Amino acid sequence: MTIVSGKAIVQTARDHGYAVGAFNTNNLEWTQAILRVAQAKQAPTIIAISMGAVNYMGGFKTVAQLIRNLDDALNITVPIAIHLDHGDYEAAKAAIQAGFTSVMFDVSHLPLAENLAKTREIVALAHAQDISVEAEVGSIGGEEDGIIGTGEIAPIADAIAMIETQIDFIAAGIGNIHGHYPANWQGLNLPHLQKLTTTLDAITNHQVPFVLHGGSGVPDDQIKTAIRLGVAKVNVNTEAQLAFHQALREFILTDQDLIGKNYDPRKLLAPGVTAIEASLADRLAVFGAPFKN
Numbered sequence: 444m445t446i447v448s449g450k451a452i453v454q455t456a457r458d459h460g461y462a463v464g465a466f467n468t469n470n471l472e473w474t475q476a477i478l479r480v481a482q483a484k485q486a487p488t489i490i491a492i493s494m495g496a497v498n499y500m501g502g503f504k505t506v507a508q509l510i511r512n513l514d515d516a517l518n519i520t521v522p523i524a525i526h527l528d529h530g531d532y533e534a535a536k537a538a539i540q541a542g543f544t545s546v547m548f549d550v551s552h553l554p555l556a557e558n559l560a561k562t563r564e565i566v567a568l569a570h571a572q573d574i575s576v577e578a579e580v581g582s583i584g585g586e587e588d589g590i591i592g593t594g595e596i597a598p599i600a601d602a603i604a605m606i607e608t609q610i611d612f613i614a615a616g617i618g619n620i621h622g623h624y625p626a627n628w629q630g631l632n633l634p635h636l637q638k639l640t641t642t643l644d645a646i647t648n649h650q651v652p653f654v655l656h657g658g659s660g661v662p663d664d665q666i667k668t669a670i671r672l673g674v675a676k677v678n679v680n681t682e683a684q685l686a687f688h689q690a691l692r693e694f695i696l697t698d699q700d701l702i703g704k705n706y707d708p709r710k711l712l713a714p715g716v717t718a719i720e721a722s723l724a725d726r727l728a729v730f731g732a733p734f735k736n
Contacts, residue, residue, distance in 0.1 A: 449524040449545025450575035450611040452487040457652040457675035461731035465489040466723055467680035469496050472712055474513055476719040482519050486732040491528040503541035535565050539574055547577040555601055562608045580605045581616025596635055599642055606643050612652035615639055619657040631665045640673030663729050679726050683719045690718035
């Protein structure tokens with residue numbers, strides 16, 4: 444069993460200049476694909492799951508046990524964290540109780556003072572069980588399980604206040620967006636990321652890990668620069684979903700599903716699962732993981 448706290452692998456990534464892939468799972472096959480890629484590339488990996496996907500897959504305990512059981516059954520030897528993505532107050536508490544090893548507590552839509560107060564509560568609950576906490580300032584653009592952000596630039600003062608809650612890594616808006624990036628997107632605000640990392644590193648006297656949400660669709664050169672500037676966790680979901688969809692669509696439109704017993708869900712979904720693995724392996728290469736002595 445190689446399930447660990449998210450902090451254990453994200454802080455190491457920041458200290459050594461690469462980023463951990465935080466890959467969202469959506470079902471059994473998706474979870475297997477993530478674990479197989481992590482093992483093949485020997486890359487410490489975060490399996491993330493949204494509140495909507497938790498409900499779809501049968502609840503927090505089901506998800507936590509599924510990942511643990513597959514980690515054991517597939518003989519995974521690299522560190523794996525089980526992470527709640529964009530969880531509200533009740534979801535974060537439920538994930539902690541169910542055996543998740545990392546939670547992103549996201550009430551960035553609330554006034555800052557309320558965001559900070561509730562984050563401190565979640566930090567206290569999580570840290571008592573060696574569970575890492577991520578939180579957000581400057582909402583990320585797009586929509587995630589009903590939480591809508593416009594792609595704000597996180598104020599430096601807000602980031603300072605958030606890191607003082609003792610969270611383990613921080614998602615700070617730098618113009619990034621969930622889902623598809625529009626044609627007129629201006630790119631990541633990398634100078635602002637530099638200001639954020641320089642400021643927080645100096646205040647905390649250590650290298651603070653930053654999180655890049657909306658990693659699907661960001662140009663590789665911008666991702667690599669963001670990693671050099673302090674990003675140690677990159678979230679990917681849409682990219683793998685699109686790869687899965689395209690492969691499955693091609694399989695069906697070319698009538699391969701009509702051959703033999705290819706209607707069997709295990710065979711029908713196989714091309715999509717293979718596409719997920721290829722997509723995530725490509726991302727890991729860009730993220731520079733894993734660090735090797």
